[in-house]
Amino acid sequence: MNMQIEKLITNFKDRNIRVLHFNKLEEAKEKILEIIPIDSTVGVGNSKTLKQMDISKILSNRGNIVFDKTNAKNKEEIKVLKKKSLITDWYLTSSNAISEDGQIVNIDHSGNRVAAMTYGPDKVIIVVGKNKIRKTLEEAIDRVRNHSVQLNAKRAGYNPPCLTTKKCVDCRSKDRVCYYLSIIEGQFEPERMLLFIIDEELGF
Ligand code: SF4
Known part of the structure; x- marks a missing residue:
């Protein structure tokens, strides 16, 4: 394990967030399937990393009740799934950036993802690739504002000025897509949040 990951583990532990480190996304997927009970409800945030895992479908197929807005057929259903995912047993998501000091930084369009990460679901698993790690909080915020937003906008079919600039x-x-900037500084409940860090370049 390299020094950066060791530092991350210590700094997040001091903030009541447990870090698990994996070489491959596949290993993280196996861990998720191992620790989430089959009779649990699971909310899933919109994330390229989670899509790459196909975790929503796998959980659903084995019997979990899954609320994933990306499976909705229309706007009304999206709204319902976003609300239902706020009161699940588990919530799965990625993050736009994490700092070596132990902060988790996200920027959201409608805010459902940052809301669920903050309060509601009993347990939260956040899966991030090593490309999301920044040294400081300032650098993490810079990443989400000047990198993640543009790629999210493009994916969702919006055209804010930062797509050009x-x-x-x-x-x-x-077409603004960044109404909620969230900084998670730690957890009140020590067992609530798990951060899976993968030694791969994943998502944006
Ligand atoms: S959508 Fe607007 S406010 Fe948000 S990052 Fe782009 S330019 Fe900035």
């Missing part, structure tokens, strides 16, 4: 210009565009 390649950096945030603090817009008031109708």
